[in-house]
Amino acid sequence: MQTSPQSNDKIYDLAVIGGGINGVGIAADASGRGLSVFLCEKDDLASHTSSASSKLIHGGLRYLEHKEFRLVREALAEREVLLAKAPHIIRPMRFIMPHRPHLRPAWLIRTGLFFYDHLGKREKLLGSNNVYFKEDSPLNAAITRGFEYSDCAVDDSRLVVLNAMHAREKGADIVTRTRCLSAQREGQYWVVDLENEKGQFQIKAKALVNAAGPWVAQFIKQDLQLKSPYGIRLIQGSHIIVPKLYEGDKAFIMQNDDRRIVFAIPYLDQYTMIGTTDREYQGDPAQVKITQEEIAYLIEVSNAHFKNQLTQADIISTFAGVRPLCDDESDNPSAITRDYTLALSQESEDQAPLLSVFGGKLTTYRKLAESAMQQLKAFFPEMKGSWTATEALPGGENMASAEQLANEIRAQITDASESLAKRWASAYGSRIWNILGEATSVEQLGQHFGQGLYAKEVDYLCRFEWVTTSQDILWRRSKLGLNFAPSEIESLDVYLANKPNTTVAA
Ligand SMILES: Cc1cc2nc3c(=O)[nH]c(=O)nc-3n(C[C@H](O)[C@H](O)[C@H](O)COP(=O)(O)OP(=O)(O)OC[C@H]3O[C@@H](n4cnc5c(N)ncnc54)[C@H](O)[C@@H]3O)c2cc1C
Numbered sequence: 001m002q003t004s005p006q007s008n009d010k011i012y013d014l015a016v017i018g019g020g021i022n023g024v025g026i027a028a029d030a031s032g033r034g035l036s037v038f039l040c041e042k043d044d045l046a047s048h049t050s051s052a053s054s055k056l057i058h059g060g061l062r063y064l065e066h067k068e069f070r071l072v073r074e075a076l077a078e079r080e081v082l083l084a085k086a087p088h089i090i091r092p093m094r095f096i097m098p099h100r101p102h103l104r105p106a107w108l109i110r111t112g113l114f115f116y117d118h119l120g121k122r123e124k125l126l127g128s129n130n131v132y133f134k135e136d137s138p139l140n141a142a143i144t145r146g147f148e149y150s151d152c153a154v155d156d157s158r159l160v161v162l163n164a165m166h167a168r169e170k171g172a173d174i175v176t177r178t179r180c181l182s183a184q185r186e187g188q189y190w191v192v193d194l195e196n197e198k199g200q201f202q203i204k205a206k207a208l209v210n211a212a213g214p215w216v217a218q219f220i221k222q223d224l225q226l227k228s229p230y231g232i233r234l235i236q237g238s239h240i241i242v243p244k245l246y247e248g249d250k251a252f253i254m255q256n257d258d259r260r261i262v263f264a265i266p267y268l269d270q271y272t273m274i275g276t277t278d279r280e281y282q283g284d285p286a287q288v289k290i291t292q293e294e295i296a297y298l299i300e301v302s303n304a305h306f307k308n309q310l311t312q313a314d315i316i317s318t319f320a321g322v323r324p325l326c327d328d329e330s331d332n333p334s335a336i337t338r339d340y341t342l343a344l345s346q347e348s349e350d351q352a353p354l355l356s357v358f359g360g361k362l363t364t365y366r367k368l369a370e371s372a373m374q375q376l377k378a379f380f381p382e383m384k385g386s387w388t389a390t391e392a393l394p395g396g397e398n399m400a401s402a403e404q405l406a407n408e409i410r411a412q413i414t415d416a417s418e419s420l421a422k423r424w425a426s427a428y429g430s431r432i433w434n435i436l437g438e439a440t441s442v443e444q445l446g447q448h449f450g451q452g453l454y455a456k457e458v459d460y461l462c463r464f465e466w467v468t469t470s471q472d473i474l475w476r477r478s479k480l481g482l483n484f485a486p487s488e489i490e491s492l493d494v495y496l497a498n499k500p501n502t503t504v505a506a
Pocket of ligand 1: 017018019020021022023040041042043044045046047048049050051052053054055056057058178179180181211212213214215219223235236237238276277320321322323324357359360361362363364
């Protein structure tokens with residue numbers, strides 16, 4: 001293999017494969033403990049599962065039915081930890097569960113909610129209560145009562161990007177659009193073979209972390225030529241986005257006749273996001289797409305609950321992802337554990353370790369990263385202690401609330417609309433000032449591509465957030481893609497094609 005300008009003689013402590021939430025979470029935690037970290041992602045950050053989630057930081061009420069108490073306790077407590085770390089991209093949300101007595105009796109739900117209120121530490125989030133629906137309810141007249149409880153909503157792909165930024169700010173080298181082709185142990189090191197558009201190159205590391213998500217087992221078998229300690233089940237989940245089904249900022253958790261649950265979640269002011277499904281998936285994880293059957297299923301569940309009846313013609317957009325779940329040999333895809341398993345392998349004491357991540361949730365990524373560090377501690381005894389519980393993610397520093405920040409933005413950029421200021425505040429938090437600088441009007445932010453996207457924001461994204469294509473901006477750094485016209489995308493593409501590379505070093 002040739003050496004390229006990207007190769008260097010540095011021996012990293014950790015090489016992390018995969019720029020989804022688990023890879024970047026581990027990279028950030030390890031860098032903050034003083035380890036030298038390299039992370040590669042074959043596509044854009046959060047291109048796969050980590051941008052296709054239901055976008056909830058939640059305990060997972062339904063996991064209580066599967067007796068996943070450890071997971072639920074950890075996830076419940078993480079809600080407030082993450083809310084404090086990233087108040088710009090995470091917000092509390094109330095969930096309404098309409099009561100359908102033939103599916104689950106009220107006493108069972110009340111017991112579940114009692115555990116939900118008390119299993120994990122809760123200071124800011126409100127507890128649960130009963131609700132009664134009147135004629136003005138968006139629900140069908142037959143649904144007269146239900147329950148309400150708290151969880152949080154998150155911008156999933158930005159959670160990934162902010163963790164990658166955090167890792168870089170602590171010294172990590174993060175490279176995107178760079179695939180790990182293979183890796184082999186050479187004595188106490190891993191030699192990692194990589195490829196990107198500039199060519200092939202190698203790096204060395206004392207430990208290898210396999211956070212390849214849906215590719216975790218394939219990576220072990222094909223790229224490392226080793227035996228995977230666990231099987232992986234790929235379970236597809238899909239969502240539809242429709243015009244706002246109802247007013248207000250609460251989500252609904254709908255129980256279906258098959259005992260599964262489906263969420264209807266307010267999305268980007270104008271829309272409702274409905275999902276998810278659970279179906280076994282056999283194909284290439286990169287090619288997953290919603291099926292007709294899933295669309296029909298989601299519409300049916302929604303129509304069984306809401307007065308506002310949907311047809312396929314109402315669908316504005318869809319997305320699908322595959323959960324990389326650790327195979328516990330469960331027959332029912334909904335019942336497979338959502339908990340994570342970390343597998344450390346090392347055939348002899350002087351061999352470089354491999355740590356593979358199976359399963360997990362966005363919600364528990366930080367705890368997963370702490371467990372990963374715990375497992376690697378024996379190899380890096382000088383490593384510092386845990387730190388991520390209290391340090392804000394980039395943009396979450398010195399922030400009271402997204403609403404207050406939006407007001408401060410409008411006080412400076414006087415012609416910014418309320419919705420634009422709100423979008424900026426909830427995407428960038430206090431880092432928005434790095435984009436706006438001294439500007440006092442939107443005109444001073446350079447070329448306007450449409451939908452409130454100006455050149456200054458694009459420049460910032462290219463420099464600090466690993467953006468190289470319009471798709472990165474429109475679907476992962478933002479969701480502006482939902483409203484961008486083809487001509488607007490074209491002008492953004494032209495701008496990006498002519499822009500010199502300004503990315504900050506790794
Ligand atoms: C439909 C659905 C809904 C969900 N909803 C929620 C929710 O509301 N809340 C929640 O907490 N969790 C939710 N989850 C779970 C959560 O999204 C996943 O657990 C999490 O995103 C998995 O992250 P990951 O980093 O393991 O995988 P990924 O995000 O898939 O990242 C793995 C990365 O590794 C890269 N990679 C693979 N092989 C290589 C290689 N050889 N070289 C370089 N890079 C490589 C891939 O390109 C990929 O980007 C949901 C999941 C799904 C599918």
